[in-house]
Amino acid sequence: MDETRVRVVDVSKRFGTVQALDRVSLEVAAGEVVVMIGVNGAGKSTLLRVLGTRVLPDGGEVQVAGFDALRDPREVRRRTGVVLSDERSWYWRLSGRQNLEFFGRLSELPRALARARADELLDLVQLSDAGDRRFDGYSSGMRSRLSLARALLLNPPVLLLDEPSRALDPAVSRELREAVVDLAKRSGSAVLWVTHDLHEAATLGDRVVVLDAGRIRRVETRPDSAEALEQLLDAAP
Amino acid sequence: MSGPAALAWVFIRRDLGIARSYRFPFALQLVTSAGILLVVNRVSGLVDTGRSSDAALRAGYFTYVLVGMAVLQFVNAALMAFTHKLREEQITGTFEALLTTPASPAALALSMAAYEVLQGVIGCFVLLGLGPAFGANYEASVSGLLASAAALVGLVAMAAAVGIAVSAFTVVFKRGSTVAGLVSAVVALVAGVYFPIAELPGSVRWIAEAIPFTWGISALRSGLLLGDVDGLRILGTLGAAVLALPLALVVFRRSVDRARRQGTLGQY
Numbered sequence: 001m002d003e004t005r006v007r008v009v010d011v012s013k014r015f016g017t018v019q020a021l022d023r024v025s026l027e028v029a030a031g032e033v034v035v036m037i038g039v040n041g042a043g044k045s046t047l048l049r050v051l052g053t054r055v056l057p058d059g060g061e062v063q064v065a066g067f068d069a070l071r072d073p074r075e076v077r078r079r080t081g082v083v084l085s086d087e088r089s090w091y092w093r094l095s096g097r098q099n100l101e102f103f104g105r106l107s108e109l110p111r112a113l114a115r116a117r118a119d120e121l122l123d124l125v126q127l128s129d130a131g132d133r134r135f136d137g138y139s140s141g142m143r144s145r146l147s148l149a150r151a152l153l154l155n156p157p158v159l160l161l162d163e164p165s166r167a168l169d170p171a172v173s174r175e176l177r178e179a180v181v182d183l184a185k186r187s188g189s190a191v192l193w194v195t196h197d198l199h200e201a202a203t204l205g206d207r208v209v210v211l212d213a214g215r216i217r218r219v220e221t222r223p224d225s226a227e228a229l230e231q232l233l234d235a236a237p
Numbered sequence: 238m239s240g241p242a243a244l245a246w247v248f249i250r251r252d253l254g255i256a257r258s259y260r261f262p263f264a265l266q267l268v269t270s271a272g273i274l275l276v277v278n279r280v281s282g283l284v285d286t287g288r289s290s291d292a293a294l295r296a297g298y299f300t301y302v303l304v305g306m307a308v309l310q311f312v313n314a315a316l317m318a319f320t321h322k323l324r325e326e327q328i329t330g331t332f333e334a335l336l337t338t339p340a341s342p343a344a345l346a347l348s349m350a351a352y353e354v355l356q357g358v359i360g361c362f363v364l365l366g367l368g369p370a371f372g373a374n375y376e377a378s379v380s381g382l383l384a385s386a387a388a389l390v391g392l393v394a395m396a397a398a399v400g401i402a403v404s405a406f407t408v409v410f411k412r413g414s415t416v417a418g419l420v421s422a423v424v425a426l427v428a429g430v431y432f433p434i435a436e437l438p439g440s441v442r443w444i445a446e447a448i449p450f451t452w453g454i455s456a457l458r459s460g461l462l463l464g465d466v467d468g469l470r471i472l473g474t475l476g477a478a479v480l481a482l483p484l485a486l487v488v489f490r491r492s493v494d495r496a497r498r499q500g501t502l503g504q505y
Contacts (some may be wrong), residue, residue, distance in 0.1 A: 015500050046500065054336055057499045074339050088330030091251065093258040096250070105247040106338040134258070223274040
């Protein structure tokens, strides 16, 4: 369980006058769930984008599943499952199954395998019955579950989740957390989960990383409670 | 089928699925094409072609302009499709999702618009196919048809190259439809779509002669309306396309890298 899946060393990123990431260093091991918290603009989503190769850092090293994100971005994307915070990242006039198959094909799965994988994942996220319904008829909870299914298409060793439970009610949110933790422990995927929900962070994370103004201010191993995290956030300069 | 062709097919299937979710997606195109032909047929009777030296006009102005308009169908489709689809994906939020997949940005750029370009090519054939019912007069031979097909391939590839270059502009500046519209207007007015370039004023004629679209349209007309093979112009069109396509892909890849550096990939 000590195999490093994500390795970030001194990564910086500036957008104009804003220092989004400032010499951030972080490692995530296989099977580990790391939760990132911080105020808006702290750099959480930027770090996920850098790891997902959608944003190029100004400096530093980024390794995902043993590949350099700057030199081998495609290899990194083959090994990374991403849940975007934006539920618009779907084709609303296609069914959930059609959407999954489409992204499966883009993920280099042959057609028959993409179809089989879509069925399997719809079953996993309990959307089998709604698989042929158009995406625009899905509830927020169903959309989030479908997002998780998409991230799992290639059984990736690294999962990057940007506020996956933002629009979910507490029960569905808990189900999603349990599913991801279970997956991480079973398959050994390293999980980086961004949230603003401190209760979620406290119950989910093997470690909780507090980001502020692009820097890692604290790393808390198995925090006691949401209140303890709130104090950490308040203490961040 | 593998690589870019397979990726293009994935996008075509996706867009076909979306088109099917609307009512009468294809019947409307047929009705529109027939309506356009009817109007052009009536208007073309008013045009006096007697003094022009362009041999293709021997087939009559209606047939002449029909070929130009058919080409314009897919040239416009290709010019607009890349930037239109890219912008649509940016606005709907799916572009960032596409870029989380292992597919390369350049392959995505090519494939994303495949359905609309294909639709444009089909629209071109629909216009040409319906033409005789409205009085179009083709004099094609086998060699002429083959020459026309080669010119068509060159024109589609050229249009795709320009379309991809415009979509690179869209990635960086977010709005590329104005540029696409400008190029489309230049092609329509200068490249011999509606009237022979011999009728253009001197300096404009020089520009027209330098545009590969002009060569392709002229070669297509020669093949389809006169049964002739205009080898030089066909080679010119194909050669320009062979140069332009990889260049456009490089420009697109650089624009994506620039957007990744600036963190603006998902913005619109």
